[in-house]
Amino acid sequence: MKLFKSLINLLFPRTCAACGNLLLEGEDTVCTTCRFLLPKTGYEQHPDNPLAQMFYGQMPFNAVMAEFFFSKTGKVQHLIHGLKYHHCRENGIFLGQEIGKSLLQAPDYQGIDFIIPIPLHPKKEKIRGYNQSHVIAEGISGIMNIPIAEKCLVRSVFTATQTKKSREERWQNVKDIFELKNPEKLKRKHVLLVDDVLTTGATLMSAGKALMQVEGIKISVATVACAGN
Numbered sequence: 001m002k003l004f005k006s007l008i009n010l011l012f013p014r015t016c017a018a019c020g021n022l023l024l025e026g027e028d029t030v031c032t033t034c035r036f037l038l039p040k041t042g043y044e045q046h047p048d049n050p051l052a053q054m055f056y057g058q059m060p061f062n063a064v065m066a067e068f069f070f071s072k073t074g075k076v077q078h079l080i081h082g083l084k085y086h087h088c089r090e091n092g093i094f095l096g097q098e099i100g101k102s103l104l105q106a107p108d109y110q111g112i113d114f115i116i117p118i119p120l121h122p123k124k125e126k127i128r129g130y131n132q133s134h135v136i137a138e139g140i141s142g143i144m145n146i147p148i149a150e151k152c153l154v155r156s157v158f159t160a161t162q163t164k165k166s167r168e169e170r171w172q173n174v175k176d177i178f179e180l181k182n183p184e185k186l187k188r189k190h191v192l193l194v195d196d197v198l199t200t201g202a203t204l205m206s207a208g209k210a211l212m213q214v215e216g217i218k219i220s221v222a223t224v225a226c227a228g229n
């Protein structure tokens with residue numbers, strides 16, 4: 001079996017998804033050096049971090065974090081790009097696992113009942129074959145042992161008439177791009193909203209707005225990456 005594995009490795013060399021170097025035996029997806037060098041934010045330990053501040057006075061999230069800064073070396077970008085455009089599901093699992101390990105140590109992220117990935121537009125999901133946020137959520141779920149709430153938050157279905165609407169009406173619609181299904185399931189629960197990157201915060205605002213309709217809900221946010229400091 002070991003010989004067979006070595007032979008497979010020889011014929012199909014496995015490379016690090018972040019730097020492209022050959023993986024050693026026992027290494028998976030990302031090499032040990034990259035795991036050590038990827039720039040962690042540590043934001044989960046700092047309730048007043050810059051990402052949390054983005055939502056002050058706008059959305060009462062319990063906590064907001066990103067696991068990594070977009071790195072100068074481009075390794076974090078490379079991992080996300082592979083996940084989104086090159087069918088590298090394992091990158092998403094790895095990134096989710098890294099988030100999960102950090103959150104296990106973070107006081108603000110304890111007692112989470114469900115993980116909710118930001119839903120992808122169904123058309124995009126069909127092309128990609130999966131929702132990248134869901135894959136990241138799977139990685140987190142495995143480490144934290146918390147279930148994913150499937151199909152609770154969904155993208156609103158638009159009709160063809162949408163294109164005829166005025167700019168202002170369209171903006172209204174952008175703000176309401178998400179809908180809730182089974183809101184009873186989330187009543188008085190602590191949920192972890194998961195997305196790949198946090199840039200303007202518009203998507204999370206919109207998802208938060210939909211989720212806030214649930215009585216007694218507590219929403220924490222975890223993302224893979226944000227702009228550097």
Ligand SMILES: [Zn+2]
Pocket residue numbers: 016017018019020021030031032033034035
């Ligand atoms: Zn590497």
